Amino acid sequence: MLDLAALTELLASPRKIVITTHHKPDGDAMGSSLGLYNYLIQQGHHATVIAPTDYPAFLSWLPRNGDVVIYTEQAEKSAALIADAELIFCLDFNALSRINEMGVLVGESKAYKIMIDHHLEPQDFDDYRHWNINACATAQLIYDFIVNELHHRELINADVATCLYTGIMTDSASFRLPNTTSTVHRIVADLIDLGAVNWRIHELVYNSATENRLRFLGHCLANCLEVLPEYHTAIIAVNNTDLHKYDVDTGDTEGIVNYALSMADIKLAAFIVERSDRVKLSLRSKGEFPANEICKKYFDGGGHRNAAGGHSSNTLEQVVQQFKTILPEYKKLLNQ
Structure with missing residues (x-):
């Protein structure tokens, strides 16, 4: 040393x-x-x-x-x-x-x-x-x-x-x-x-977004956003087809998860995206909720308490369903 x-x-x-x-x-x-x-x-x-x-x-x-x-x-x-x-x-x-x-x-x-x-x-x-x-x-x-x-x-x-x-x-x-x-x-x-x-x-x-990036963001918010009020959680799930449709480039998905978290009653937000080789998750949370714990425990990832990431070799649908099945374990924290 x-x-x-x-x-x-x-x-x-x-x-x-x-x-x-x-x-x-x-x-x-x-x-x-x-x-x-x-x-x-x-x-x-x-x-x-x-x-x-x-x-x-x-x-x-x-x-x-x-x-x-x-x-x-x-x-x-x-x-x-x-x-x-x-x-x-x-x-x-x-x-x-x-x-x-x-x-x-x-x-x-x-x-x-x-x-x-x-x-x-x-x-x-x-x-x-x-x-x-x-x-x-x-x-x-x-x-x-x-x-x-x-x-x-x-x-x-x-x-x-x-x-x-x-x-x-x-x-x-x-x-x-x-x-x-x-x-x-x-x-x-x-x-x-x-x-x-x-x-x-x-x-x-x-302030350097492309037109494609803005249209992709609009698509995510209009068509891919799912709110789970019982768990104060929001999910945006995007498939690989849409990435190609909007010609999504490196960095174009960055920050989209924060739009889901910006809602008043949302404590946990997930952006789940299907890439060519795996499904990636970005989690953001408010307060003391441990987003990193979910990523480390279930999605081979980690990060900070309020900002974490992970990935999975399962399909997009399977990952979304797995994420939802985890939420009851954290219901008490999510409702505090």
Whole structure:
């Protein structure tokens, strides 16, 4: 294991560094990765961000996004970079299975592995860990790592600030979740002072939908929404045919579950979608309801209390029915 002094010494001279994050990266995954990347290159490190898969187009504007290597498109190059790395930063995930085929390569690498994350129950594959389940985003932890552990606030330029602001904004649901503490707001204020243009970032992330995405959202709300008043639960289930009909792209389904949760009497919302290889679930909840417990216990997943995900190899209809049969177990919690 590395201690902070040893890690600081390693980072004191240029190193070959890989930064990676979970598959189908979201705003926090790419914001934290590119935030760290933009910090490291200022010090002369030979850093590369490798994403296991593609990610939403509404994140393509992030500073230095053009430098990102996507494993599924450049597997040979990615493997060579991982094999040659001296340090691998693992951001916004805590199990090597979350980076798909790359997990084997990272696990076998002799590089020091640094985990920076806020998810429950991390695996022991890392050599250094900056981990806090109470953080609202991994981007918050990157800020803390740079400012309070490495003491390099002066290296948070506008590019770093923009990336980290994006990560915090998206993972806190625009600063609406309970873990958006006063500390988070102070960090965000500092990032604005350091060059993050908050209103512009919001525009680029949330006001860049395509016509297909809006029509797909309308279809989901008009035709796929099912409300179960007895359990204060709402379900949106979408089949693969509709994904093709509306030409749904990576990221187009993100956030749809929140529309179901926005209803006044709904405490638990599920977005269940049929993909080509499996059925995926995204759960969101209010208050103390443990959405992550359902995902971990029944759908081979996990996450945070109010935001979690899972998957199943069963059919869409079977998964929806399974989800419904679970609800009586949680009826008391759902009716509190």
